[in-house]
Amino acid sequence: METVASRNLKFDANGLIPAIVQDAESNQVLMMAYMNEESLRLTLQTKQAHFWSRSRDELWHKGGTSGNIQKVIDIRVDCDADTILILVQPAGPACHTGQQSCFYRNMGQAS
């Protein structure tokens, strides 16, 4: 598989890049969050997902409080290098509601 260096990622005007998190085993999409350069560096260094919390405006070690850390198995980069896909092995639910995935609801009109 072709590789992309982190310096070639395109962060947006706020210094963030969207990161989709997918369970490496079940392939369930668990959540989407944003990374800045520091959280990406920590993710690569520790192999545990780190994000930038836009609501709290601070670095966010996923599972740092709840224990539901996400062990990083692989990081994929899209064709524009402006979105990443993180394959993880989660220690517990991804969602603060206790659901395995944050995408636990659907749109009424689509079904």
Place this chain on the structure above:
Amino acid sequence: METVASRNLKFDANGLIPAIVQDAESNQVLMMAYMNEESLRLTLQTKQAHFWSRSRDELWHKGGTSGNIQKVIDIRVDCDADTILILVQPAGPACHTGQQSCFYRNMGQAS
């Protein structure tokens, strides 16, 4: 599954919401793009994925030119209602490079 009405989705300051596209059968994550209210309405109406192209600044019927349309099977909404996950049956590759998924590269440092 609990449902969310489209009027309760949270579009960002530019009127957009990120939409992750996943193959409903293989569970492969294919791409991420953005929708505005009009593209979401057309997606619901036609059951074919429509987006807003930020680079071309125009409505984008996925596959309208290439023929690689994405038939919409379900639309999921995350806990914050600010990201959607679209499960599709794709008629062909999602990526303009001809790859099945836009996430065909990985980060060297993560492996």
